[in-house]
Amino acid sequence: MVTNTPYSQEVLQQLPSFLRLQQEVKELTERIGLLLGGASLLEAEPLGPVQPITEHYNVLTTFLRMVQSPPLRLHPRSLQGLRVVLDSDRSACSLHHMGHFIIPTTFDPSTLQGFLQSHAPEARLRTHRHKQVQVEEDSLVQDCVETLSLGGLSRDSTVSLVQMISCCRRLMELRPLLGLLDLQDLHLCVSHFYSVTQDGVLCVPWDWRA
Structure with a gap:
């Protein structure tokens, strides 16, 4: 109404x-x-x-x-x-x-x-490179979500594509260890600091340390 x-x-x-x-x-x-x-x-x-x-x-x-x-x-x-x-x-x-x-x-x-x-x-060269990086980011995000059984994976607007790609690669490298954790339905947001939003989204810095 x-x-x-x-x-x-x-x-x-x-x-x-x-x-x-x-x-x-x-x-x-x-x-x-x-x-x-x-x-x-x-x-x-x-x-x-x-x-x-x-x-x-x-x-x-x-x-x-x-x-x-x-x-x-x-x-x-x-x-x-x-x-x-x-x-x-x-x-x-x-x-x-x-x-x-x-x-x-x-x-x-x-x-x-x-x-x-x-x-x-x-x-034109930079536009082409940017599109390639976007494709790589999309692929890595999908791999992370499926492999780690995440509810979602996104990035803050202040995080660049290159930083996001770096973070996703590191997450995939630690999948044997992260696979032992219960990450089902967890939404992860790549940012510049650690925090938890009111909606329950876990924010981690893109250059996090294990």
């Missing part, structure tokens, strides 16, 4: 505006992606309330005007398969270790095209 409170009424009143803005943001994102050689434009953070999505809409609108005048001369599919994140806290373009471009929301259009074109090969 939904309680009819002033807050819920306000949320319902804002819903049409949010849905309209959400559609306009989607269309802007697609237009910008085409101008950026077919790259996918990612959101730095999930969009929720109307105010944040309004701010994001304004950022996209300003960014679109900047890449349109003068327009970037990129082949429509030259950056297809690559990703771009807009970051208002950055002052210069950079390439993330996972392979996506990080572009400041205010930039010099004359330098953007050269940066994207010159770093595209490295971006």
Whole structure:
């Protein structure tokens, strides 16, 4: 049963505006992606309330005007398969270790095209490597869950893929010993410290010591 409170009424009143803005943001994102050689434009953070999505809409609108005048001369599919994140806290373009471009929301259009074109090969290489590491992590997590009869195995957002892989490998090396313990239905979360959550999830540091 939904309680009819002033807050819920306000949320319902804002819903049409949010849905309209959400559609306009989607269309802007697609237009910008085409101008950026077919790259996918990612959101730095999930969009929720109307105010944040309004701010994001304004950022996209300003960014679109900047890449349109003068327009970037990129082949429509030259950056297809690559990703771009807009970051208002950055002052210069950079390439993330996972392979996506990080572009400041205010930039010099004359330098953007050269940066994207010159770093595209490295971006594809890093993206490919990241996907390979993701596949390896998924495989190791599944092996750990099945071999140790865990209820689940996850990692904190602050733990990297490489750190998670290292932790899983060590868990597998100790499976003869861990197999003697009753780990049935235990959910393990790889983090940076030891703790137990209210839900009963056991957190262990990725570089734990036996």
